[in-house]
Amino acid sequence: MTPPVDPSLNRRKLRLALRQARERAGLSQREAAERIEWSQSKLIRVETGTVSVSVSDLRALLSLYAITEPDQVHELEEAARGSKGPSWWSTYHDVVTPQFAQYLGYESAATSLHTYHPIVVPGHLQTRAYAEALLAPRGLSPERVGRIVDLRMERQRRMLDGPRRPGVTFVLDEAAVRRRIGGARVLGEQLGQLLDFGARDDVAVRVLPFEAGAHYSTLGSFVLLGFPDDDDLLYLEHAAGSMTGGEDLELLARYQECFQEITALALDDTESLDLIDRIKEDLGTR
Template structure:
C-alpha cells in the first residue's frame, strides 16, 4: 500500500471515531444534516470536507475540535511539494500576469471545472484529485484578500471553446468567469483564433511581481512546475507576454467574445 494522504487519514479517523460512538453513516448523517453518501466519500478520502462539515462532526462526535484541526492539516498539505514555492510567491505578489493556451487559469476555475480537468487525464487517484482541488480553491483567495494583486490573464480562444466536463459545468464556469472579470483588479484578454500561430502556443506561463519589484516566473511541465527568477528566463517570458498582449483582443471585445461563447454552453 502506498503512502496515506492527510485527506485519507482524516477519513479513516472519521470512520474510526464514528464506529467507536456506535453510529452508522446514516445515524451521523441525521445528526449533522449532511448526506450519508457524502460521509462515505469523506471516509474513503474521495471528498474534502468543508469547514461546516467538520465543525458539525466535532459537535456530533464530541471530538473536541479534532476534525477541524485535521482539516487545517489537509489544507496545508493539499498542494504538491513542487508547487508550494510558487504558492508563496503568488500569495505575496503585487502583479500577476498569466497566459493559458488550453485551460481556464487555475485562479479562475470553479470546483466542478477543476474536478473535470484533474479527473479527465486519468493520471491521479481520487484522494490526489481532492487534494489538488483543495489547493487550487485555497489559492483563489489571493483574488479576494484585503489588498489583492492586479491580475491580468491572457487566454487563447481555444480555452473558451474546449468542452471540459459538459455543458452544465461550462455554464457555471462562464457565469463565474464573467463575474470575476468585472472586479477592478482582474483583467482578461482573449487571443482570437484568427491570430493563427502565436508566441503562446509553446505553453502556459505566469509572471509574478514581488513587493520588492522583482519578477518570478512559473512554467508548467507535464512533471512539475518550474519556478525561476533568472533574469534571462524572466526577460524571455516578458517578451513573449508583450507579443501575446499585442495579439489579444482589447478588454471590451474579449468580454463580448466570452459572452457569445458562454451563450453556446447554456
Template sequence: MARQASGTTVRSRRLGRELRRLREAANVSVERASEVLRCSVQTIYRQENGAVSVRLKDANDLLALYRVADAATREAVLELAKTTTQQGWWRPYGDVVPRWLQVYIGLEGDTTEIKDYHSAVVPGLLQTRDYANAVIRTDWLAAEEEVAKRLDLRADRQARVLGTNPPKVDVVLDEAVLRRPVGGRHVHRSQLGHLLDVGSRDDVTIQVAPYSIGAHPPLGTPFTYLGFTDEDDPDVVYIEIPTGSLYIEKPQEVRHYQHIFDRLQTEALSAEASTDKIASVMKEL
C-alpha cells in the same frame, strides 16, 4: 485601499534578501554560513531566496558571523525571523501541497497585481469546482481524498484572493482554452459562463488571443506575473512545470515577461470583443 504585502512568504523573501546582502557585505561564503548553522549549502540558498523560514537562533548566529553591529539592522532582521516561522493559512492542506506551491500561494495572497497567460486550461483562480475537478483528475495518481482536499484548497484560494480588497487580475487566454472540452460539454459550458461572470468584475480583465494572430510569444508556455507595490517586494514570474515550478526574480528577466504580457494584451481581442468571443463559443456547445 491598496493591498499590504504582509504575509509570511513575503516576509521570508525580505529576510532572505537582507541576509544575502549582509553576507556579501561581510565577504562570507555560503559554505561558511552553512558550517555555522550546521546545515547544507542548499539550505542557505533557500533561506536567502525566501523559500524556507529562518529560526531566530539561526538569524542571531548569522548576524554574529556577519559582524552586524548596527542595532536597527539587527532588530529588523530578528523581528522578521520571528514572524517568518508563523504557519500560513494553507497549513491544513500541507499534505497535498508541495513546498514550491506553498511559496506561490503565499505570494499570490499578498500581490497587488496578477497577470496570467494560459494556453491550455483556465487558470486555477478562475476555475469552477467541476472544471477544477476535471483538471486535477488528469493526475491519475491522486487518491480521492487528495482530489477533494486540492479542490477545497483551490476554492479557499479563490475566496481569499478575489474576496475583500482583491488584486488587479489581467488574464490572456489562448482561444484553445475556450474550445478544449475539459470535463465534458456541461462542465465546459458552465466554465465559460463563469468566465463571463467573473470578467464583468472591475478588478478582473479577461482577453482572448484568437487563432488568427498566429504565432506569438510565449507560444505554449503559460506564466503568471505577480506584481507588488512595495519596493522591498520585487515582482516575480511564476512558471509551473509537471514536476515543480520556476520562480524568476532577476529584474531584467522579469521585465522581459512584462513586455511579453504587454504584447499579448495588444495582440489579443479587447475585453469587450473577448466577452463576445466567449459567448459565441458557448452558443456552439
C-alpha cells in the same frame, strides 16, 4: 479583523532585508556564515526564505551587519517571531510538491500576476465543477481529486477575495474558453464565472483569438509575478514546474516580451467578455 500575516511573507521580508544587508556589508554568504559560526547552507536557507528565523539568530546577523536602528530592528524581530509556523497551503502537503509550495510563497507576496493559458481555464479562475472535470481523466482517487480542488478553491479565494489582492491579468487562448471540459453545463457555469471575474476592476480577463497566429509561448502556459521590492519571477507550468528570476534574466525578459506581445494581440477587455458571453449563449445553458 485583519487576518495574521502568513509566515511565508515574514520569511520573505527577512530574506530580502538580510540579503541586502549582507551585500551592503560587502560579505559573501560563505564569509558571513563563517563569522557567526554557521554552516553556509543555513545562511542560504535563511536568504531563500525556506526556513523560519529565530530572534537570537536574527540578532547575530543584525550585529554582523551593523544594523542598530531601533525601528528597523523591532520590525525585523517581529518578522522573525512571525516567520514560524505553517503557511496556509501546508494543510495540503499531500497534494503540493515542494517546488509548487515555494511558488505559492512567492505568489502570496506578489503585487501583480500576469499569466497566459493556451488550453484550459487556469486554476485561479476555475469553478469547482470545472476543476473536477479537468482532473477526471487522470485516474486519481475521489479523495485526492477533492483535496486538489479544495486547494484551488482556497487559493482562488485568497488571491481574488482576500485582503492582499494583487493586480491580475489573465490571457486565455480562445481554445481555453471553447474547450468543453465537463460538457456544456459545466463549461457554461465556468464561462459565467469568467464574466463575473472579468467585470471586476482589479481583474483583467483577455482572450487571444485564433486569428492571432503563432507566438513565443504557443505550446505552454506561464506566470509572471511582480514585486515592488524584488526581481520579477517567471513560473513555467508543466509537470514539475520551474521558476526563474534574477538567475536567468534573459529567459525572464523573453517571457516578459512574450506577454506584451500576447496582450497586444489579444482582444481588449470588452471584446473578450463579449466573446465569452457569445460562446456561453451558444452552449444553450443558463
